[in-house]
Amino acid sequence: MAQSLLIPALITIVMxxxxxxxxxxxxxxxxxxxxSTANPPTNWSDTDNVKWKVAVPGQGxxxxxxxxxRVFVVTAVTDGGGVPSSSPTKMRFDLLCFxxxxxxxxxxxxxxxxxxxxxxxxTNGYSSGSPCTDGKRVYAHFGSRGTYCYTxxxxxxxxxxxxxxxxRAGFGEGSSPTLVGDKLIIPWDHEGQxxxxxxxxxxxxxxxxxxxxxxxCWATPLVxxxxxxxxxxxxxQNYARAYDLxxxxxxxxxxxxxxxxxxxxxxxxxxxxxxxxxxGSFLGAFRPGGQGDIEGSSSVVxxxxxxxxxxxxxLLSDGRLYxxxxxxxxxxxxxxxxxTPHYTTKRTGLANIYAxxxxxxGHVYLTDRNGKTVVIKDSESYEVVAENSVGETxxxxxxxxxxxxxxxxxxxxxxxxx
Numbered sequence: 001m002a003q004s005l006l007i008p009a010l011i012t013i014v015m016x017x018x019x020x021x022x023x024x025x026x027x028x029x030x031x032x033x034x035x036s037t038a039n040p041p042t043n044w045s046d047t048d049n050v051k052w053k054v055a056v057p058g059q060g061x062x063x064x065x066x067x068x069x070r071v072f073v074v075t076a077v078t079d080g081g082g083v084p085s086s087s088p089t090k091m092r093f094d095l096l097c098f099x100x101x102x103x104x105x106x107x108x109x110x111x112x113x114x115x116x117x118x119x120x121x122x123t124n125g126y127s128s129g130s131p132c133t134d135g136k137r138v139y140a141h142f143g144s145r146g147t148y149c150y151t152x153x154x155x156x157x158x159x160x161x162x163x164x165x166x167x168r169a170g171f172g173e174g175s176s177p178t179l180v181g182d183k184l185i186i187p188w189d190h191e192g193q194x195x196x197x198x199x200x201x202x203x204x205x206x207x208x209x210x211x212x213x214x215x216x217c218w219a220t221p222l223v224x225x226x227x228x229x230x231x232x233x234x235x236x237q238n239y240a241r242a243y244d245l246x247x248x249x250x251x252x253x254x255x256x257x258x259x260x261x262x263x264x265x266x267x268x269x270x271x272x273x274x275x276x277x278x279x280g281s282f283l284g285a286f287r288p289g290g291q292g293d294i295e296g297s298s299s300v301v302x303x304x305x306x307x308x309x310x311x312x313x314x315l316l317s318d319g320r321l322y323x324x325x326x327x328x329x330x331x332x333x334x335x336x337x338x339x340t341p342h343y344t345t346k347r348t349g350l351a352n353i354y355a356x357x358x359x360x361x362g363h364v365y366l367t368d369r370n371g372k373t374v375v376i377k378d379s380e381s382y383e384v385v386a387e388n389s390v391g392e393t394x395x396x397x398x399x400x401x402x403x404x405x406x407x408x409x410x411x412x413x414x415x416x417x418x
């Protein structure tokens with residue numbers, strides 16, 4: 001682990017108003033996987049502390065997003081109403097809205113009926129990007145099947161087709177859009193010409209698009225503000241990069257990433273953190289004020305080159321950076337400012353990991369593909385509080401709001417509450 005002197009700098013996570021009381025983005029409105037207001041239960045099963053449980057048709061690993069009394073999820077359903085396979089077949093791509101109080105379906109809208117142009121990984125599916133909302137409109141992104149904007153009452157406002165992606169090894173698509181101010185930021189990294197798009201959130205028109213010399217990447221953009229300038233931080237196999245939000249101009253870049261990155265960036269303590277963990281390991285802590293290629297410069301504050309995450313993004317909470325080793329349930333916790341470990345490679349008892357860790361109410365929630373969630377204290381020491389399971393596969397990152405935890409399983413959407 002390389003370190004250099006830390007110079008304090010102000011960095012602000014860009015959020016919409018009333019964001020902390022809701023969960024309008026797959027990692028929360030901070031993008032860090034943290035809710036500073038929620039206090040969900042630490043104990044549950046597939047029946048205990050389940051306020052409601054509703055079946056979700058089809059298949060999707062996009063996380064639920066919540067605004068006030070509405071819960072939104074996306075899914076892909078075959079013509080016969082079943083779950084899509086890894087081989088393309090005709091299906092419908094739906095956005096569903098549930099009542100937060102009782103789980104009743106308020107509306108279900110089909111964005112498009114389509115046959116995907118290529119297959120996907122057997123564990124992925126065709127609806128892996130999470131929706132996002134600002135409490136006025138909700139946006140569903142199905143990648144090559146289009147991007148769609150709806151009112152909260154389910155009326156379609158606009159749709160955009162951005163083309164077709166060709167993903168590495170037929171792994172399928174999965175990046176989520178990021179909504180900030182008047183722009184919807186859409187990543188488009190694949191084996192063809194890659195782009196980063198900024199769409200007008202009201203019309204879907206292109207505000208700007210920039211070419212990226214990057215192959216397939218499944219990360220979601222993070223928007224931060226530094227020295228009065230909003231930046232989009234984006235992972236990539238060749239470089240971690242930042243772009244000016246208003247113009248799309250590339251501001252800085254840094255190499256060191258591993259192949260086919262998936263994890264999204266987090267930010268705080270005057271730094272942004274970008275990592276990857278497939279066929280190698282890399283985690284970099286960067287000052288966002290650099291220019292050009294910052295590799296080897298003082299803008300790189302510290303790096304970690306072992307035990308970094310593959311699919312799941314890191315979690316940043318109260319100056320602590322939590323991350324898994326590859327796809328394994330082996331957890332490390334570092335001091336975010338200095339890169340000093342609090343603890344490393346703790347075995348959590350979890351197996352294969354897709355969902356990202358989240359923090360709420362003084363606890364960290366760690367979930368694996370078996371549907372098991374280990375709850376630990378959000379602290380510098382590793383202390384298990386509870387172990388739970390919803391009894392079915394969970395690939396989506398849970399969402400904490402108020403005293404509730406929303407878990408999107410393979411077959412059901414759960415609202416966990418005391």
